[in-house]
Amino acid sequence: MTEAMEPTPDHGETSWVGRGRLEGRKALITGGDSGIGRAVAIAYAREGADVAIVYLPEEEEDAQTTERFIREAGRKCVLLPADLTEEQACVDVVAAARSELGGLDILIPNAAYQRQRDGVETLTTSEIERTFHxxxxxxxxxxxxxxxxxxxxxxxxxxTSIQASSPAPGLLDYAMTKAALVAFTQALAEELGEKGIRVNAVAPGPIWTPLIPATGFPAEKVKEFGADTPLGRAGQPVELAGAYVYLASDEASYTSGAVLPVTGGKGF
Structure with a gap:
């Protein structure tokens, strides 16, 4: 639960001011109940977009909080509880978002799973598959x-993540997926360029989201999370939102195949 985190993450609830940069757009955001996904959903709504968010059914309370902020911005919000490790769920949420929003202009596959691994010998097939799926x-x-x-x-x-280029051994499987997503972004950008569809990625560094205390890191690592960056702290989810707004907006009309690092100064 987001509310149980100390300090509570800043998703831009009181700070993000929209400028109409996404007016009339229709966005599907996975993992939109909390963390980066919530921050992007709030920013998109205040920039004029209608938003559908996908989240695990057990995160319903967090999803409803995100929904409230979207509706307060005067935009439509569609709640789509689903387990995206199932293929049919992926099919269904896209169809539902298109139907409920009246189309789809922006896709943000943001949902992620990570766990601290205590050595390669501890990996299980079920955990590898959960992370990869x-x-x-x-x-x-x-x-x-x-x-x-x-x-x-x-x-x-x-x-994607800074883990794509600077992988930590304890996040072996997670880092592998994030490196693969860089290749996915670049390859799909090449494929879809002729259709006029742009494909880009954001690579967060250490960002204070519910994913961090849920990862299984030692308590001291959680306490010092982000302190090793040049800026000396973890980032807040709202500090990612601007990257997603830019990449979806007309201001990025000639940007495709790019990976935009938001890492507190850590090299990507």
Whole structure:
């Protein structure tokens, strides 16, 4: 639960001021109940977009909080509880988002799973599959379902990670999926360029989201999370939102195949 975190993450609830940069757009955001996904959903709504968010059914309370902020911005919000490790769920959420929103202009496959691994010898097939299906396979399936219904000017924005280029041994499987998503972004940008659909990625560094205390890190590591960055602290989810707004907006009309690092100064 987001509310149980100390300090409470800043998703831009009181700070993000929209400027109409996404007026009339229709966005599907996975993992939109909390963390980066919530921050992007709030920013998109205040920039004029209607938003559908996907989240695990057990995160309903967090999802309803995100919904409230979207509706307070005067935009439509569609709640789509689903487990994206299942192929049919990926098919269904894209279809539902298109139907409820009246189309789809922006796809943000942002949902992710990570756990601290205590050595390669501790890896289990079930955990590898959960990580790969959540982070990588669902992204590919969502794109497969969305692209045939997207028009020129549409945008896909993938959430990769600094782990793609600076992998930590304890996040071996997670880092592998994030590196693969960089290749996915670049390859899909090449493929979809002729359709006028742009594909980019954001690479967060250490960002204070519910994913961090849920990862299984030692308490001291959680306490010092982000202190090793040049800026000396973890980032807040709202500090990612601007990257996603930019990449979806007309200001990024000539940007595709890019990976935008938001890392507190750590090299990507």
């Amino acid at each position: 959540t982070n990588l396979v669902s992204t590919m399936l969502l794109a497969r379902e969305a692209v045939p219904h997207m028009s020129p000017g549409a945008s896909i924005i993938v959430t």
